[in-house]
Amino acid sequence: MKSYTPEQIIEQLRQIEQEEQIKIIYACESGSRAWGFPSKDSDYDVRFIYVRQADWYLSIFEKRDVIERPISGMLDINGWDIRKALNLFRKSNPPLLEWLQSPIVYMEPYRVTEEIRRLSPLTFSPRSCMYHYLHMAKGNYRMYLQGDQVKIKKYFYVLRPVLACQWIERSGTMPPIAFETLVEALVPAGSELRAALEQLLIRKKAGDELDDEPRITLINDFLEEQIASYEQIARAMPASGEDRDQQLDALFRTALQEVW
Template identity: 65%
Template sequence: MSDIHTSIIRELRTIESEENVRILYACESGSRAWGFPSRDSDYDVRFLYLRCPEAYLSIFEQRDVIERPISDLLDINGWDLKKGLTLFRKSNPPLLEWLQSPVRYEENYTVAESIRSLSPLGFSPKSCIYHYLNMARGNYRTYLQGSEVKIKKYFYVLRPLLACAWIEKYQEVPPLDFTILVKDLIPEGSELRETVDRLLVRKMSGDKLNLEPRIEGINKYLEQQISHFEQIAAQFGSGNGVEDSVLDELFRSALLEVWGGESRWTP
């Protein structure tokens, strides 16, 4: 086990102790999960947790997010399972991405797999298209407008737009791996593909990819894709959804599995 992995597990145990919670699932998010980390990329750890049953029976609302200050290369925060399931009802893309992360630090209970199994039912093409489109549009306007741009920001516009294209093509949750998206959606041998492949090699080799002249070929593609999805986003379906009663039962089952005889509360 690497030093950073050991530090992450230690921090998760500290969170459990200080917050009186149980961590259900912890994974890597961001560039390391997407398959294009730089050598010095942060570790973006995300997790789902559960408080004891008494906390949910209180008349006082509990905070539903736990965040730790970013230190060195570690950025760690998580959501209460109740918040997670509420967002799952809306086909929340970040949560869907967490659940399929290739880097999983912990999966201590059955709840993450239970949510995962419901994902095809809960998936809303329209909701996810709008999420990724807004992400791409915001990053494009913020970072890629000048004659010189931060080259690494191309990945943070390309990936959400390729996620949109995957949803358009397959009507399913897009894969996290950036290279899978590129190979499937950008024709091999095209100038765009060759340019993106070169950038990916540079990024993963440790090249800082700071300010450089904008790459007109990529900018043209991004503008075309943003315009395309702006025009058709409203045409996508909202999916079948998961019944609220199913999510309620999942939440109650998680409470029993995680806390069981340790709680003063019994159903």
């Protein structure tokens, strides 16, 4: 499978800027590479936020506010217009909040992204984010981890959102993006569960296939208990962050002025 250097990915992003007549204000890696458990065949999930020239926004018509490119090899690139991104940001959209703290940043040439990041704790909604992660955990558990034989690598795609729910419950903040950080913070050192998770991660990083194998009862029991618990806990979480609409409007205008 083809791999990509950061320079090659940036070159692709520059090409999109030219083709679409946009400016990318932020581009990062999302998905398993950012979470810290990529497979040998994991795609490069590149996500970006872009700004168009001011006249584009001065229209009575709704326009497409997403740019997507067909997956090529292992490269999956798409992005959101800044107005779409800021509207999702005010709703505490977890994928966007994850982008903003990705450990793999390809482009951040303007100050506006740091301004958005600075407002993140103020707009964060514990309830909506917990429901997002809970929904992800339930769906992946139901699809991949039922039965005596399960897709072992899919444990990560249930464990991470479950641990994210734990983080939100305990701290009321956006959880870290890295899986290992969540494990170290939330799973007691020396416990059987911690040992099982660390062994899974070692195998994943070593490039093991981690396909169908007997279910790991210890982990399944933990996940079922946690999912059932957070079904109840999520309802009692605070509903929303502070109203920052005026600041987000100002950020939008600032971005147009800074970029163009």
